[in-house]
Amino acid sequence: MPDFIELGISIEMAGILKENGIAVPTPIQQLAIPVVLDGKDIIAQAQTGTGKTLAFILPIIEKIDTDADRIQALIVTPTRELALQITSELEKLVASKDISVLAVYGGQDVEKQLKKLEKRVHIVVGTPGRLLDHIRRETVRLGEISFLVLDEADQMLHIGFLNEVETIIRETPYDRQTMLFSATMPEDVRKLAKKHMREPQYMQVEKTQGPAETxxxxxxxxxxxxxxxxxxxxxxxxxxxxxxxxxxxxxxxxxxxxxxxxxxxxxxxxxxxxxxxxxxxxxxxxxxxxxxxxxxxxxxxxxxxxxxxxxxxxxxxxxxxxxxxxxxxxxxxxxxxxxxxxxxxxxxxxxxxxxxxxxxxxxxxxxxxxxxxxxxxxxxxxxxxxxxxxxxxxxxxxxxxxxxxxxxxxxxxxxxxxxxxxxxxxxxxxxxxASQGKQQMGAGKKRDMAPRGGKASTKQAGGSPNKSTRQGRTRGKR
Incomplete structure (x- = not known):
């Protein structure tokens, strides 16, 4: 089994990975890292928990130009939680490097995000809605990015972000390198890839992996x-x-x-x-x-x-x-x-x-x-x-x-x-x-039964009591 250095990752980065308890690349990392380092678009079908995050952030870190004062990589995720998780992974790996990472997502103070964007930012990780807010404000400019990652693409489209994702893609240059990661490959994801990617290489870690033995x-x-x-x-x-x-x-x-x-x-x-x-x-x-x-x-x-x-x-x-x-x-x-x-x-x-x-x-x-x-x-x-x-x-x-x-x-x-x-x-x-039906049946029986004393209630078609019957009873008592 190859190690990270054999896949093309630098000795320095391999050492940082080892310090974080990561020594052996997962199957999706073995497939994706060399292809991404080679500059090609990829479609990777892999589930959460297969190590796919490192499969795209490691090559990006290796190729970031720290001297360039611009956003070079954009990672789009469906949820804020996933954006925070990816940002956390990135920050651990670039702690010793001059690489700046910013997470943008809804619910966070916009002013804080704006202040960070005024400084040098190399990698942006964000959710579609908040990214569009920044694009409209012109506080995030994507015209010079080199890398675009669409993570959990099936979930992004499932919860209705197709239009937002396409709007974001249109803000990026045509010659960017695009990486699409998805647990499943429904038709709308395939259409998105066909429309916006250039001769992507498709790779798949078994469609359904078995549960962990632990x-x-x-x-x-x-x-x-x-x-x-x-x-x-x-x-x-x-x-x-x-x-x-x-x-x-x-x-x-x-x-x-x-x-x-x-x-x-x-x-x-x-x-x-x-x-x-x-x-x-x-x-x-x-x-x-x-x-x-x-x-x-x-x-x-x-x-x-x-x-x-x-x-x-x-x-x-x-x-x-x-x-x-x-x-x-x-x-x-x-x-x-x-x-x-x-x-x-x-x-x-x-x-x-x-x-x-x-x-x-x-x-x-x-x-x-x-x-x-x-x-x-x-x-x-x-x-x-x-x-x-x-x-x-x-x-x-x-x-x-x-x-x-x-x-x-x-x-x-x-x-x-x-x-x-x-x-x-x-x-x-x-x-x-059924209980309601029984209650109604019971109520119907009570209406039909005559009260004790033989005074059955009789009504004419108009709904008023029968006066002649009542008068006859009165004469009888007298």
Whole structure:
């Protein structure tokens, strides 16, 4: 296996890498570094955690002209967290060199950024929105850059930055060297590359790498209603020092955060609706271990690299094998042991099987108490389509699949589906909860039954009482 010097990295830089505990290049570094040093455009398909950051920053550092008073390299990332992570890596490597690095991102004081830009800056790392702000202010000029890196390109386009990215690219010179890194290669990423790159060399580190051997894996079967109780029971049982809990959507992150906080857990939430300053505050506190659990969406946690994460919980099953590897890779880092626990329902079983098949692994499985009393996958699918409860076994409101939390009744978000059903009914929908239907039937019976004493209520078509009947009864009493 070649070392960094054999790849073309200077002896001085190789020594700095060794001081930082990096001695052997990863597969993506072996592929990318020589090609980038040769001045060619590259498209590299590699996931987070494969060492791709060093694959582009090492050649850039080697080729920076420290005598030139201009921005020479631009690195564009989808999230502020990733921008900060790349900036941190750069600053460690250029500490002994006369190279200046600046991170620009939303939520940061613009005036501070402007003051730094007045000085000499060689490398800018930024998010699309804030970069465009500086371009419009003409405080960042990209007309003379030599290197352009689009990192996590699939995520940038996924969260809607296509127009911004193309606007930024148009500000750069045609003869720049472009490096595009992406975990996946959807059609929009391919189109972007074809449009803005010159004969790029494509390289790929296996499409889906297996999970790290340092991460133990477990899948726990429960029900969707039982997930909140299950996650609380698992945290109490496994006692993580620090853990990341992944949810499918921002709304589910928010609901779970409310429930866990109400039950006394030390936790915070991380998703796209938070302001940049709030996200920075959340991440800083998590890195400082000021709270135990970080509840996050996939996009918000991109580039998340925090020492001390002992556990990862997949509250919602990942959509594919790549997402699964990315999520559980947040633990078991730097040779330490980690544990990844995935909650799944009967309806999720097919997705779990696909993940195991694609990664060629077998995940140990357990069943939470009560998880067997669940609808079949067909019933679950029907329930999601029409909002009605599946036929068969009686439906219980209690949490299935875990010990019942003491404050369950006060937990928000526990009854999402039943609430949704009531909302549909209130707006004239056809789908009424079964309990409501029974109440209405009961009310109908009471109206038809005559009260004691034989005084049945009779009404004419107009809705007023029958006067002749009432008068007849009065005469009879007399």
């Amino acid at each position: 991460v133990n894996q477990l899948a726990v079967q429960t029900t969707d209603r039982g997930k909140q109780g299950a996650i609380m029971e698992l945290v109490r049982t496994h006692r993580p020092f620090m853990a990341v809990i992944f949810c499918r959507t921002k709304r589910r992150v928010g609901r779970l955060h409310e429930v866990l906080k109400a039950n006394g857990f030390s936790c915070e939430e991380l998703h796209g609706d938070l302001s940049q300053s709030k996200r920075e505050q959340v991440m800083k506190k998590f890195r400082d271990a000021e709270y135990q659990l970080l509840i996050a969406t996939d996009v918000a946690a991109r580039g998340l690299d925090v020492e001390g994460v002992t556990h990862v919980f997949n509250y919602d099953i990942p959509e594919d094998a790549e997402s699964y590897v990315h999520r559980i890779g947040r633990t078991g880092r730097a040779g330490t042991k980690g544990l990844a626990i995935t909650l799944f329902t009967a309806a999720d079983r097919g997705m779990l099987n696909e993940i195991e098949k694609e990664l060629n692994i077998r995940i140990k499985k357990e069943i939470m108490e009560g998880a067997k009393d669940k609808p079949s996958p067909a019933e679950s699918a029907q329930k999601s389509r029409d909002g009605r409860k599946p036929s068969g076994k009686p439906h219980h409101r209690g949490v299935q699949g875990a010990k019942k939390p003491k404050s369950e009744a006060a937990e928000p978000g526990r009854r999402d589906k039943s609430l949704q059903g009531r909302k549909q009914d209130a707006t004239g929908g056809k789908n009424r909860p």
